[in-house]
Amino acid sequence: MRTLAKKKKPKVATAKPQRRSEQGADKRELILAAALDEFSQNGFASARLDDVAKRANVAKGTIYLYFKDKESLFQELLRTQISPVMGMLEAVLAGGKDAKPVPLRELAHRVADLFVEQVIATRRKDIVRLILTEGPRFPKLAEFYYREVISRGLGALRARAERAVKEGELKSDALVRFPQLIVAPALTAIMWKSMFDKFEPLDAKALMKAHIENLFDKEERQ
Amino acid sequence: MRTLAKKKKPKVATAKPQRRSEQGADKRELILAAALDEFSQNGFASARLDDVAKRANVAKGTIYLYFKDKESLFQELLRTQISPVMGMLEAVLAGGKDAKPVPLRELAHRVADLFVEQVIATRRKDIVRLILTEGPRFPKLAEFYYREVISRGLGALRARAERAVKEGELKSDALVRFPQLIVAPALTAIMWKSMFDKFEPLDAKALMKAHIENLFDKEERQ
DNA sequence: GACTTATGACTGACTAGTCAGTCATAAATT
DNA sequence: AATTTATGACTGACTAGTCAGTCATAAGTC
Numbered sequence: 001m002r003t004l005a006k007k008k009k010p011k012v013a014t015a016k017p018q019r020r021s022e023q024g025a026d027k028r029e030l031i032l033a034a035a036l037d038e039f040s041q042n043g044f045a046s047a048r049l050d051d052v053a054k055r056a057n058v059a060k061g062t063i064y065l066y067f068k069d070k071e072s073l074f075q076e077l078l079r080t081q082i083s084p085v086m087g088m089l090e091a092v093l094a095g096g097k098d099a100k101p102v103p104l105r106e107l108a109h110r111v112a113d114l115f116v117e118q119v120i121a122t123r124r125k126d127i128v129r130l131i132l133t134e135g136p137r138f139p140k141l142a143e144f145y146y147r148e149v150i151s152r153g154l155g156a157l158r159a160r161a162e163r164a165v166k167e168g169e170l171k172s173d174a175l176v177r178f179p180q181l182i183v184a185p186a187l188t189a190i191m192w193k194s195m196f197d198k199f200e201p202l203d204a205k206a207l208m209k210a211h212i213e214n215l216f217d218k219e220e221r222q
Numbered sequence: 223m224r225t226l227a228k229k230k231k232p233k234v235a236t237a238k239p240q241r242r243s244e245q246g247a248d249k250r251e252l253i254l255a256a257a258l259d260e261f262s263q264n265g266f267a268s269a270r271l272d273d274v275a276k277r278a279n280v281a282k283g284t285i286y287l288y289f290k291d292k293e294s295l296f297q298e299l300l301r302t303q304i305s306p307v308m309g310m311l312e313a314v315l316a317g318g319k320d321a322k323p324v325p326l327r328e329l330a331h332r333v334a335d336l337f338v339e340q341v342i343a344t345r346r347k348d349i350v351r352l353i354l355t356e357g358p359r360f361p362k363l364a365e366f367y368y369r370e371v372i373s374r375g376l377g378a379l380r381a382r383a384e385r386a387v388k389e390g391e392l393k394s395d396a397l398v399r400f401p402q403l404i405v406a407p408a409l410t411a412i413m414w415k416s417m418f419d420k421f422e423p424l425d426a427k428a429l430m431k432a433h434i435e436n437l438f439d440k441e442e443r444q
Numbered sequence: 445g446a447c448t449t450a451t452g453a454c455t456g457a458c459t460a461g462t463c464a465g466t467c468a469t470a471a472a473t474t
Numbered sequence: 475a476a477t478t479t480a481t482g483a484c485t486g487a488c489t490a491g492t493c494a495g496t497c498a499t500a501a502g503t504c
Binding site (some may be wrong): 271272282283290292 | 462463464465466467
């Protein structure tokens with residue numbers, strides 16, 4: 001028995017694809033990509049690590065050099081893949097914090113565009129779907145997401161909605177009480193695309209646009 | 223192999239809790255109820271039929287007297303539990319078909335109430351969640367739902383929205399193009415309740431009310 | 445710079461455990 | 475006693491996780 005095998009995670013700090021097999025895209029990334037495919041196709045329980053390994057062109061044991069077990073691989077996948085989006089989201093929400101205040105309506109369009117382009121149109125939508133579908137069975141994950149993504153995102157939206165009410169951009173406080181209403185159609189779009197798109201394709205961008213116009217248009221129609 | 227086991231379904235027509243063990247709620251129903259618990263707690267793949275049997279106070283073999291296999295049990299569960307709701311829904315949507323036309327706004331409130339009371343507040347919300355989460359892995363099921371529930375429901379909503387536009391109740395055709403927008407928050411509420419309710423409880427009824435007011439309120443504000 | 449030794453990333457056959465589905469037998473019913 | 479309904483021990487397919495061994499490369503030695 002290898003006495004040190006416990007906390008392995010080699011190269012965690014370097015991030016360089018070093019030595020042996022120079023084309024060597026980092027194995028870790030290969031495995032994560034393969035895992036996304038398998039998990040989003042089969043769900044956590046039915047996904048086989050043998051298949052992940054095969055897809056990543058790696059032996060099964062290699063997975064265990066980089067991840068403690070199946071669940072760690074899964075959770076790490078879901079955690080790491082969202083942070084870039086959160087970064088962008090925060091940038092968008094912050095934009096206009098200082099100088100001229102961007103109207104909430106404009107902000108909503110930007111957030112929607114970001115979401116459509118960076119999530120719904122990419123494989124990240126599968127990440128979101130996995131969180132929605134497997135979340136209830138992984139309390140740690142649900143808590144992480146609530147803390148890091150949901151409460152932050154909705155908190156920011158709520159703050160902007162509050163300001164919009166004060167400044168007269170919004171007449172109703174519905175969005176302050178339920179900022180979820182701003183993003184609800186985005187979730188619906190994700191679920192739709194993964195189940196019903198083959199029967200009736202959905203234009204997510206148009207959907208979000210129509211939704212936001214619904215929320216704001218009438219405000220301005222005197 | 224029992225040659226008849228294929229299309230078994232004993233007593234399928236009677237629907238009476240008959241004979242033996244007079245407290246005897248029909249075994250079939252017992253099994254379905256237990257299955258809902260296990261499946262919604264663990265998902266299809268991780269749910270164990272041993273546990274379903276235990277919960278239903280029945281031997282494992284008994285399950286196979288009533289259902290062909292695990293997947294049949296699952297699919298039948300999801301199919302049968304929604305039809306009563308569809309019945310109610312159709313009643314609501316038909317109400318006002320003949321005499322005085324109920325405004326779409328009023329209709330939306332009724333649909334929302336129905337959904338909140340009959341689905342979100344009950345164990346049926348778990349049925350919907352299972353459909354959303356497992357649907358992609360059961361194409362037959364997804365197709366069934368699209369055909370029997372989604373396209374019908376959205377079709378009805380779309381027709382009413384069209385009329386509302388013609389009659390001036392709605393200024394925008396957004397709801398005609400995307401009737402999904404009417405129900406999106408309901409799905410969000412279901413997902414929220416199963417993942418985040420313990421961190422931040424959501425008042426689904428108030429959410430739906432705020433949403434519908436958002437959609438219609440401003441139309442009428444001169 | 446050739447030759448030897450050391451390293452550790454990588455492999456995949458193997459183990460131990462799980463669970464859907466079966467079936468010989470028993471109980472209940474008619 | 476014949477038939478229907480129920481039981482639960484059992485089987486076999488499947489898979490997460492392990493670990494002894496391999497080998498490409500790096501480091502040390504002359």
